Amino acid sequence: xxxxxxxxxxxxxxxxxxSRSNARELKDHLSECQTCRQELSLLSSTKAAxxxxxxxxxxxxxxxxxxVEPSPQRFWSQLGRFSLPKVAWVSLSVSVGFxxxxxxxxxxxxxxxxxxxxxxxxxGQPEQLVSATGITQLNSRTPVNINHEAxxxxxxxxxxxxxxxxxxxxxQALLEAKAEWEAKRNAxxxxxxxxxxxxxxxxxxxxxxxxxxxxxxxxxxxxxxxKTSSSAPVQQ
Amino acid sequence: xxxxxxxxxxxxxxxVRGEGExxxxxxxxxEKKLFNFAFRLTGDREDxxxxxxxxxxxxxxxxxxxxxxxxxPHWLFKIARNYCISRxxxxxxxxxxxxxxxxxxxLDLERxxxxxxxxxxxxxxxxxxxELRLIVGRALxxxxxxxxxxxxxxxxxxxxxxxxAEIAECPVSTVKSRLYLGLTQLKKILTNNQRGAP
Numbered sequence: 001x002x003x004x005x006x007x008x009x010x011x012x013x014x015x016x017x018x019s020r021s022n023a024r025e026l027k028d029h030l031s032e033c034q035t036c037r038q039e040l041s042l043l044s045s046t047k048a049a050x051x052x053x054x055x056x057x058x059x060x061x062x063x064x065x066x067x068v069e070p071s072p073q074r075f076w077s078q079l080g081r082f083s084l085p086k087v088a089w090v091s092l093s094v095s096v097g098f099x100x101x102x103x104x105x106x107x108x109x110x111x112x113x114x115x116x117x118x119x120x121x122x123x124g125q126p127e128q129l130v131s132a133t134g135i136t137q138l139n140s141r142t143p144v145n146i147n148h149e150a151x152x153x154x155x156x157x158x159x160x161x162x163x164x165x166x167x168x169x170x171x172q173a174l175l176e177a178k179a180e181w182e183a184k185r186n187a188x189x190x191x192x193x194x195x196x197x198x199x200x201x202x203x204x205x206x207x208x209x210x211x212x213x214x215x216x217x218x219x220x221x222x223x224x225x226x227k228t229s230s231s232a233p234v235q236q
Numbered sequence: 237x238x239x240x241x242x243x244x245x246x247x248x249x250x251x252v253r254g255e256g257e258x259x260x261x262x263x264x265x266x267e268k269k270l271f272n273f274a275f276r277l278t279g280d281r282e283d284x285x286x287x288x289x290x291x292x293x294x295x296x297x298x299x300x301x302x303x304x305x306x307x308x309p310h311w312l313f314k315i316a317r318n319y320c321i322s323r324x325x326x327x328x329x330x331x332x333x334x335x336x337x338x339x340x341x342x343l344d345l346e347r348x349x350x351x352x353x354x355x356x357x358x359x360x361x362x363x364x365x366x367e368l369r370l371i372v373g374r375a376l377x378x379x380x381x382x383x384x385x386x387x388x389x390x391x392x393x394x395x396x397x398x399x400x401a402e403i404a405e406c407p408v409s410t411v412k413s414r415l416y417l418g419l420t421q422l423k424k425i426l427t428n429n430q431r432g433a434p
Contacts, residue, residue, distance in 0.1 A: 011412035014419060015390050017397060046423040050391050053365075053372030059271040060285055063263050063292060067256030 001029040006036045013040065014047055061198065064191055099158050106151040248305035251296070259299075263292055266309060269393065270316055276388045277320045279377045287323065291316040310395070314403045317385060375425045382406075383418030390415055 006029045012018040013026065030037045113120035239247065239261050250258035270291060275284035294315050302311055376384050382404065389400045390411075401408045 007416070008412075011397075011415045015397060015412075015415060042423050042427060043419050046419055046426055047391055049368065049426055050372055050376075050387070050422065053368035054276065054376075054392075056268065056272045056392075057275065059268050059288070060281065063267050063289055064260055065256065065263065065292070065296065067259075 001025045003029075003033060003036055006030070006033065007039075010040055010043060014043055062194065064194075095158065095162055099155060099162075102151055102155050102158070106148040106155065109148055111147070243306075244308045245305040248299060248302065248308050251299050259296055262308070266312060267292070269309075270312060273313060273388060273393060274316050274320060276376060276392060277317070277381075277385060278324070279373060283323065287316055287319045290319050294319075310399055310403055313389070313393070313395075317403060321381070371426065375422050378425070379418050379421055383414045383421070386411055386414040387418045387422070 006026060009018060009022050009026050012022065018026065030040065108123050111120075111122045113122070239250075239258055242250075242258075242261075244262065244265070247258045247262050251262070267288060271284055271288045274287040274291075275281060278284050278287065291312060295312055302308065376387070379387070385404060386400060389395045389403065390397075395403075397408045397411050400411045404411065
């Protein structure tokens with residue numbers, strides 16, 4: 001290996017990425033060449049001086065980012081858009097469709113009869129009405145007559161279920177909003193504590209500087225006094 | 237909960253999913269490194285703080301574009317490095333990006349050495365820490381940007397040549413050459429090279 005080839009490996013050596021085979025060759029060359037040996041030694045010393053001369057310093061003030069998240073007030077507006085999952089949208093549509101269907105059947109005064117396995121559907125005035133209380137007494141052999149009042153009951157029940165579901169979702173949203181608010185509040189408290197600590201350390205540094213300055217001034221004053229008194233003319 | 241134990245890669249994935257706290261954890265992990273990197277490149281504490289902050293904001297905005305989450309630190313250094321370049325180009329404060337020619341180099345070295353003619357590192361002379369800090373700072377400032385960047389990333393941050401090449405967008409051989417040239421320049425400054433001596 002010549003000096004030129006040897007210098008090409010200096011970067012690998014300094015960067016601690018020298019392969020074994022190259023290390024062996026470089027070592028052999030350095031044992032013979034004093035110039036290269038001296039240069040590599042100086043480069044290594046330079047690297048060491050750089051590291052010692054400029055150590056890592058602490059950041060003046062730590063960074064913390066705040067992220068804006070949807071506020072609880074916007075829940076309903078989001079609900080009207082895309083906040084619900086697809087499954088919820090499908091079930092909601094089916095429920096509404098079912099309710100509308102029942103309503104239209106009720107408005108048309110539809111009668112449904114099932115007799116001996118035969119299904120009969122008719123609209124308009126009923127020939128024979130069965131009271132709402134009578135429905136419970138019906139069995140599979142008895143002809144089934146359902147009037148619009150029975151449908152009304154069903155509709156009321158469906159509406160009630162729908163309302164309950166909505167209330168449950170609202171409650172859940174409120175709970176989530178509360179938890180979110182508390183988390184944010186805790187983060188704020190942590191940040192305030194950090195700021196306070198930083199302020200405290202700054203005050204400490206200022207106090208130390210003041211003490212140091214005072215002692216320096218005192219020393220200066222003392223020196224000045226000594227010099228003045230020694231150079232003052234002696235009164236005869 | 238338990239975010240602290242997660243690797244950078246996992247935290248990046250959480251940030252992509254919208255977890256802001258995960259990003260704050262990445263900031264806490266890397267802000268000191270990034271600040272010191274920017275400080276050594278710019279030589280100015282306030283500029284370094286600004287670069288650090290801007291880099292994190294940019295990183296958050298563009299984190300979805302990071303293809304390999306495990307390379308977050310290098311990607312972050314690259315953002316900061318680009319900020320340093322654009323910042324100083326706009327203020328026309330960036331020292332020469334091209335390597336100085338030999339004649340200017342000698343003159344500048346003489347001028348620099350005349351201020352610190354007693355500085356040597358080859359004869360066991362012990363510097364005061366502040367003195368050495370000043371000399372190292374001035375010496376780094378003197379280097380062309382590419383050499384300074386390579387030295388900071390290799391000597392101070394301990395990155396591999398291949399990683400530096402990725403950040404600086406150049407071949408590995410160029411990175412090695414920049415390290416050698418930069419260190420040789422610094423060696424001349426720090427060892428006085430027998431020219432500043434009376």
